[in-house]
Ligand SMILES: [Ca+2]
Ligand SMILES: [Ca+2]
Ligand SMILES: [Ca+2]
């Protein structure tokens with residue numbers, strides 16, 4: 511029994527909701543869970559069956575990994591009998607080539623039912639039912655074969671409840687890819703850097719793709735994309751077009767990442783923070799070397815410092831080639847940028 515639950519939040523919102531149409535269906539995989547999806551309406555009207563059509567719909571694409579029964583309960587979050595969910599199940603070749611195999615458009619109030627749950631099960635014998643008072647909200651489970659693809663359209667003609675889907679059958683779906691665990695020595699995907707573009711406005715360009723190999727890990731055949739909203743990352747829409755030079759619009763800012771299997775379309779999502787940090791944290795504020803006899807006296811408390819070695823110790827993040835760290839003997843000189851000390855410095 512492969513059973514798991516995921517939630518879709520049907521929020522009343524007025525952004526265009528791409529998953530209302532076949533072409534932009536959400537792909538269901540393994541333990542993929544969806545939260546905070548914003549959807550409303552039906553996009554293009556693509557359904558006319560079981561005496562109904564799309565009202566507030568969600569298209570879900572299901573790739574079958576192992577043969578078995580496809581059986582599910584669609585469970586409204588609210589048990590109010592006025593909350594009416596319908597569904598239409600198609601076998602799928604392409605969006606121009608879908609064949610309806612099940613639908614139920616029974617209205618639980620009209621049919622005098624005691625529950626607003628709808629779906630498929632093994633005890634029903636009918637395959638199509640509805641609308642209104644016709645049926646009992648359940649039709650026969652479907653025998654599915656590995657490699658097949660199905661499209662489940664969940665529609666909410668009445669009510670505004672969120673809902674979950676419980677998969678009860680023996681068929682399994684493809685496993686989603688993973689956000690790879692971080693390798694030793696790396697503790698976060700967060701990127702904080704200085705505002706070094708010459709305009710001190712807490713906004714600067716970030717190369718988000720520096721995280722791509724970390725997110726992929728050893729996985730092959732997967733693609734990584736970045737988004738500014740969680741909903742977009744879940745739906746795979748509005749991917750950032752230039753993630754190698756993304757300019758933050760708030761500070762800090764959450765970036766959402768989606769890793770998707772190129773073949774199965776299965777995906778996983780995560781997030782990390784980027785931010786502008788104009789405070790340069792010093793790794794240390796003291797640096798010492800041993801006195802030596804290079805100046806003719808190994809015990810006079812004076813010696814020659816290699817300032818690059820000092821930088822590597824005090825500013826390890828800035829010690830790489832391409833960065834310049836200058837040292838001064840007074841605060842005023844540092845602020846004015848005058849009389850920096852030389853690359854080697856003999857303390858006096
Ligand atoms: Ca539609
Ligand atoms: Ca119904
Ligand atoms: Ca029935």
Ligand SMILES: [Ca+2]
Nearest residue numbers: 705709711713
């Ligand atoms: Ca800036």
